[in-house]
Amino acid sequence: MMDETQLYNALNKYFGFTKFRDGQLATVKALLTGHNTLAVLPTGGGKSLLYQLPAYLLPGAVLVVSPLISLMQDQVDRLHRNGEKRVLMLSGRGQGPAWQLQLRRLAGAKFIFASPELLANPAVIRALQAIRLSLLTIDEAHCISQWGPDFRPEYLLLKQLRQQLDTPLTLLLTATATPRVRQDILAKVGLAANEVTVVRRSVNRPNLFLAVQELANDGDKRAALLKLVTRLPGAGIIYFASRRLATDMAEWLRENSSLKVAAYHAGMSPADRFRVQQQFMDEQLQLVCATSAFGMGIDKANIRFVVHYHLPTNLEGYVQEIGRAGRDGKQSVAVMLYCPGDEQLARQLTQVDFPSAERFNRVQAGKLPVQALGENYELFDFYRQHHYQYAQLKNIFKQRRRQADWQLRQVQAYLTLTTCRRRFILDYFGESAIEQTHCCDIDEPTWLTAPLLPLRQAVEAAPRPVHWDKQLRNLLNLA
Template sequence: MDEQRLYQTLKQQFGFDEFRPGQKETIQAVLNQNDVLAVLPTGAGKTLLYQLPAYLMPGSVLIVSPLISLMQDQVDRLRQHGERQVVMLNATLTGRSRQQVLNRLAAYRFIFASPEILAQPSIKHALRKCRISLLVIDEAHCISQWGPDFRPEYLLLKEVKNDLRRPPILLLTATATPRVQNDILQKMGLDEKNVKRVIRSVNRPNIFLAVDQVENDQQKRQRLVKWLHELGGGGIIYFSSRKLANELADWLGEMTGLEVAVYHAGISAIDRFRIQQQFMQGQLQAVCATSAFGMGIDKDDIRYVIHYHLPGSLESYVQEIGRAGRNQKPALALLMYSPGDEQIQRQLSQIELPSQAVVEKVQQKKLPGNALGPQAELIEFYLSHGWDYARLTAMLKKRGHLVNQQLAAMLSYVSEKKCRRANIMRYFGELPVDCPNCCDCHQNDWRLSDLKLPDAVDPVVNDQLDWQKRLQFLFAKESKTG
């Protein structure tokens, strides 16, 4: 593909004159029919990596994404730019309309789908009739990081690739250590030597990194109120507990006078959509959220991200703080820590495997599936794909070691004395850069006024949401997450 045509398409279809770092290299590799793993930071313009090639390749591009809201956001953006040959395959597509879409699936340039729906025989059959020129897996770290936890269907994407006659594959993520990169490729059945890797630094120099160490949860609550009083609007506060997110959202609103809402997978899809829109438009000044909030949130002026609880890994932490300061203006990433916080993540990560006798009785239909306990759905998934008890036990043991390693890395970040940014970069296999005054290790007496954060944006009063979006989300059944 000559560069002139590449830049012409960039200008004509997207209105840009230049590529961002990593974009051109990735797109050229895709157009050369290479399998590509692109690890680019949040805000690097990852959607362009498959949207531009779609206008230069025959057939369709299949994009696998973990969340309906994330897919819907991309579908809406494409349609707003005049693209009509775009479709999203999800549970809301039923009856006659579903059959009509499947009958003409090959006519669509962009096909968005969740990993779960790709397992359905009717979807498989329709896709086999299409010319899939590129298979895109968004949030590809789910193959490694989430596979054993929440979305085991990501582990079936290797079969999808083979079922579609092995089209070139583009794996996209914002964070992946060298170990996770290799794990992704191994689980997808790809030869590491033949995969083009486009890796850019996780470093976001405009984000100031800080840790607020407190003695207990009561002091942590008091400190959080203080921070919000000083920071004002334009931020996200992440929690590991839905219950506490609910409780503190109401309390923080009362204590600070800010408009604060709660967001997690336990509230309805329409409420999640409403909260997203209100936050995007500045009607909400802060959101208390679980990790379900953030993917697909294209808001470039988030001023701060606060973690009330210790994240389970530096991968998750970097993903979540990367939602701040996408306009390249100064932003704050603040992690609040009290002794013992890591036990919350250990409890959340724990998967209890019942006895071999119970598992075998469930397999023999002598006991119902719920006899497998709280993780019944996850365990049944592996059993249905041929895993035996010994293999399950070995996988969970290996996963337990990984959880401990990830928590140790998080605690290393919390206790860092020299440079938090260097700590993160080393974890991701990068050489640390010289970045004075980038974190509270360099400025232990730092103040918010030193960071020169942009002023909080005044709320925008605008209730006129697109009626089609309202209707779509009213009936949408969101995939489980967070």
Template sequence: MKSDLLNQVLHAKFGFDHFRPGQKETLQAVMDKQPTLAVLPTGSGKSLLFQLPAYLLPGLILVVSPLISLMQDQVDRLRAQGHFKVAMLNSSLSYADRQALLSNIGHFRFLFTSPESLANPAVQGLLKRLSISMFVVDEAHCVSQWGPDFRPEYLLLKQTIKRLQPERLLMLTATATPTVCQDIVAKLGLEPSTVKVVKRSVDRQNIFLAVQTLADEDKKKARLLALLQALKTSGVVYFSSRKLADELAAWVRAHSQLKVSSYHAGQTRRERFIIQQQFMQGQLDVIFATSAFGMGIDKGNLRFVIHYHLPASLESYWQEIGRAGRDGQPAIAILLYCPGDESLPEMLMTPQLPTSDAVLNWQRHRNQSAILGPQGEVVAFYLQHGWSLSQIQKLFDQQLQRGQARLRKMLGYVHSSTCRRNYVLNYFGQAATEPLHSCCDVDQPDWTIEKLKLPTEKPAAEVAHDDWQERLRTLMGLSS
């Protein structure tokens, strides 16, 4: 693919004069039909890597995406451009809407789908009749980290790619260690020597890194309120508990003038949409969120990310703090830690497998995965694919060991006595940086929020009621 042509499309269709680091190299490899894994930092413009080729290629661009919120954001952006027909296939669709989409699947240029929807044989049968110019695995680290013990349909992508025979294959992620990169390639059934790997530093130098250790939960709660009142800007606070996100959002509203709302998967789709739009429009100051909020959220003036609970891995932590400072201006990531906080992620990652009697009961009542306990759907997947309970136990034990190793690395970050930024870069197999003017609390122990001089944002205008209604109708599939 000629470099000049890519530059012409970039300028004519996207209004940019230059590619960001890693974009052009990735596009050239993909357009030349080389399987490509791009590891580019959050905010580096990964969506352009499958949007730009649509102006140069015929056929369908199929994007496998992990979250409905991420798909919806990408679909909305493409529809706003108005150049291509775009569709989304996932569990949010009604039966009628799903059937209508499938009956017209050949008319779309972009199809965003989940690995679970793509695993459906009927869907694959329809796609096999089409010319798929590009198969995109977005957030490709999910293949390695989520596939084995959380969403095993990711492991079926290998078979799907072989069956559909797409002309081009692109894998995108912001956070993958060298080991995870190797695992992605292996789990997708690719020969490593044939895969082009494009890597750029995961570093986001405009984000100041800090950890604050508190004696107990009450002091942590008080420190959170003090930080929010001092920051006075737009940000996100991450929790591992939906209940605590709700409770502390209400508590902060009662003890401050801040406009705060919680956001998690326990809310309805309509509620989450409204909260997200209020936040994007500046009508909310802070979101108290679980990991359900994040992928696809592109709010340029988000100035801070605070973690109230300890993340289970540096990968998830780095992914989440990458939502701050996407406009390139100074931002801050603060992790609040109490001794013993690691017990929660340890508990969440420990599998609860069914007994042999439960498996026998499940075999008598197929499709009732609840019989198999908290991990029922995942266990049922493996049982249906011929695995024994002992084989599943061995797999889960291996995943638990990997999870515990990642958690130890996360704790190493918390307790680091050397530069936190270089600790993270070393974890991702990347070179250390030169000392920055505004790096982390280890390098600059006398830091304060005032010294960081974070930009203050102007409040956004209220969104008209009619506009809200139209956006909501579009999201719910009710537009005329």
């Protein structure tokens, strides 16, 4: 085990940094002493270094499980820019000469990136078993709990994968996880709580001003959005629950303002998504109208505001998304726009049409094609192929339905608060309340109409000050 001086020297040697961010040193120490580790560090906390530095200090390769191609590509590009060539991102359909070449190249890789779906491929597992693997990293580990049952069930195979790879040292990374989600993550990857070192830092972002605007109808909501984005300085993200509306609103904002706006969602081609992301990072775009597909891996320090046009389905996702604002520590804003009835759309997004027992059993017996299971047939076919019985499957989805309903009720409670929004979020994540005044619209109800010089004075006098830069002194002065 290296001492701290050696770790700081390694940090400087490989990355050019002289200091660790909060939580990084504790996580690296835990890994280098052989402890499986769950690191819950805030968005923008430098989580990629947590597996990259140990990779250079441990023999063998690091396997990084990641949910999105764009997120993996971003990490690959960063490693390449730092001069690291031993990087491989598994991609493709698992067949053909190019695929076989990827598998052969595993032996020479230091960093291997792959999605859970590709890691369910037996050929990939055999190739990984043939190399020395020093660390298994599961990035965005909350997806194990959030997505596993009813969206990307391959996350449920990570426990089996870990066993097939001879239980390597494991690092789980996330920015948001309630106590229940932390327990669920460990259970689903087959780790007992006493086998894991937990490094956790607060989800609180004291430089984010939190607000909710309730509007009477969608016309008023559009007008409120236009007012916000044309008067807030700097770059921003607007989140939508619908791909179509993200595209339509980007066009509408271009027509009704002088802002440089583009849409981003999973229905766009990879080339178009990459172009929009790069333009946003390079300051060629001021505003992105996006679905939740945009954000993971977006390390842009000067995003000044995040607006949710539709309700998020849970507070975990909401905190992840607003955490993309103000990474430079400067004053930024998170606004949720709400019309009565919006919760119905959020509820629909978490519902899965479940096939009847008769239909499921007829597909199981080969009397109907798998497409007969409905719009989500691939999801149900996954469980069918992994020998789940109908009653067992129905119970899984029933539990997931209850969890999703509870999470949405917490979002609704956040909307109607009469006490501090920040305190509510911290309590949700099992954290103690902190003393911070004038941090949300509850104790600063004139935030939409009055200059917030009193806010600045109050925050500067608080125990945990928020630093305002000159450009943003009137950030919230929307009069």
